[in-house]
Amino acid sequence: MRTLPMLAIIVLLGACGFQLRGAALLPQSMERVYLQAADLNSPLVQKLEQSLRQSGAEVVPSPFEATATLRIIEDTADERVLSVSSSGQPQEYELYHTVVFDMANDNGVILQPTSLTLTRDYFFDEQDILGKAEDAAFLQDALVEDVARSIVRRAALAARAGSS
Structure with a gap:
């Protein structure tokens, strides 16, 4: 008897277009991507590669x-x-990450230079300096991951718009 309501929920969610947040589905024009950056070993480039592959x-x-x-x-x-x-x-800090990126294919520019800035805040406690340093490092890593996913989503949207 419990399966009927669960089945109804699944059907309704599928009908309205709901899908779990995850990797962006990339259009065919982004099938094989070359990443160009000043530092190919930077955390952002590593996360971008990971995000592109997951997509x-x-x-x-x-x-x-x-x-x-x-x-x-x-x-x-x-x-x-x-x-x-x-x-x-200092009691409160803001971490920020700003990226300017663009994308092109054989037909020309798909996405003009675009600026993206994401931020995260954290509180600083003088009594727990080591713990807060770890918190800041964790937040910075999460911020880089969010920036990479945002770049992939924006690039995919631009590529879809350019191909239609």
Whole structure:
């Protein structure tokens, strides 16, 4: 008897277009992607490769093998103080990651240079310096992963729009 309501929910969710958040489905024009960046070993490029592969693309070592070239023009990550205590000590920080990227294929530019900035905030406790350093490193890694996924989603949307 429990299966009938569950089956109804699944059918209704499928009918309205719901799908679990995950890897973006890439169009055929992004089947083989060449990544161009100043530092091919940067955390962002590593996460981008991972995200592209999870989305079904093959990351190729040469632009001549690629159906699309994703170019990282600028990649900046840093932190800034958001608030200080009455004694002037930082209490809250903001991590930010800004990327400027574009994408092209044999037919020309698919996506003009686009700027993307994501941020994360965290509180700083002078009594727990090691723990907060680990928190900041974890947040920075999560931020890079979110930036990579956002780039892949935006590139896929632009490629779909360009092919229609």
